[in-house]
Amino acid sequence: LRTHQWCFILFNVLLFHALLFGADLLEEYFLRSLPLSYTDAKVLEIRERARKLDTDPLKANLSKSYTASSAGACSHQEVFLLVLVCSSPENRTRRSVIRQTWGNVTDAGGYAVLTLFALGKPASVITQLEINEESQKHRDIIEGSFIDSPTTQTQKIVMGMEWTVTFCPQARYILKTNEEMFVSIPSLVGYLLSLTQLEDIYIGRVIHQAVPDRDPASPGFVPISQYPDGFYPDYCSGTAFVVSQDVARKVYVAAEEVPISVPPDIFVGICAKKAGITPIHSSRFSGEKHIRYNRCCYKFIFTSSNMKEDELFKDWREISDGKDCSL
Incomplete structure (x- = not known):
């Protein structure tokens, strides 16, 4: 040449x-959002309550709160990243695909990773029996005592936070994601290890100035009585976001004062604001976008949305080949 x-x-x-x-x-x-002030008395109260949170009563209500708890999944190990995958009860095949691909990572650079599935109860008795069998086999199911439906997804988020602070308090970071996502665990762990800020971590693809849905006919309808402001606070897209253990505690404590009817990702954002936590933006989280596959790109990004099952198998096999990406 x-x-x-x-x-x-x-x-x-x-x-x-x-x-x-x-x-x-x-x-x-x-x-990047401007940092919030900790001088507000209510913020300070929530943060102090989170610091002193007593989880013994939560453990005592185990049978009331969970149909399947996997309470011992975190025992006897120091978990660096706990991954909570929000799943629909009927999607047994999808959970199997995740277990065989990115959810199969249990160690990233010497740091322990644990992947669990969060779901509510199915309406079908047959499906429940299948979940019981799945839970017994894999020990990775957290099933709440509520019926899983579009209107209980916020309840599922609260359950995940409650389970985390109760049964996995040693997990340094928690990734909440959905079952249609691809997650590059090694890339994400590498990024988290580079952080110098150790507390108040709430990171994902940040949504700014979202407007509440005031249409009574809409599934996402939020009445003014539930949330009177014209805009939501900044929040991370619910497709995937990471919080530190202290944020999980603060969100769980603040959740008592936030209407459960608010969409789940916005619910977390409101709780975070009440606790004086500012979301951190990273475009390596795809949000609801599907990122066109490229091996080196998928080694760099954290997530890609709307993944088909055959795509997950193929893409995971290619990026796990051990080859580096370089000029």
Whole structure:
């Protein structure tokens, strides 16, 4: 190749990396929310209650709160990243696919990772029997005592936070995600290890100035009596976000004062604001977007949405081949 051809190739390689990494840094800089003040008396009260939270009563209500609890899943291990996958009771096949792909990672760079599935009770007795069998086999099901439906997804989030602070208080970080997602566990763990801030971590794809749905005919309807403000506070997309253990405690405590009718991801954002926690934006979380597959890209991003089962198998096999991505 001639000199000008080599220059052209080099320029395109540098441009690709500038767009890949530079856009992420710029987006995080411009979309970073301003830190909240801890001088508010209510904020300080919530943070203090979270610090002193007594989980013994929660353990005593085990049979009332959970149909299947996997209470011993975190015992006798220091968990760096606890992954809670919100799943529908009927989606047994999807849970199996996750167990065989990205959910199969139990160690990332020497740090322990634990993946569990959070769901409510099914309406079908047959499905419940299948879940009982699945839970006995894999020991990774957290099933609440409420019926799983579109209107109980916020309740599922609260259950996940409650389970975390009760049965896995040693987990340093908690990733809440959905079953249709791809998650690059090694990439995410590497990022979390680079953080210098150790508390008040609430990170994901941040949504700004979302407007409450005031349409009574809409499934997401939130009446003014439940939430009177014109905009929601900044919050992380519910497709995937990470919180530190202290944030899980603060959100759980603040949840007592937030209407359960608010959509689940917004519910967490409101709880976070009440506890003086500012969401941190990272564009490596895809939100609701499906990222077109590229092996090196999938090694860099944290999540991609709307993944088909055959895609998960194929993509996971390719990015797990041990090959590095380099110029």
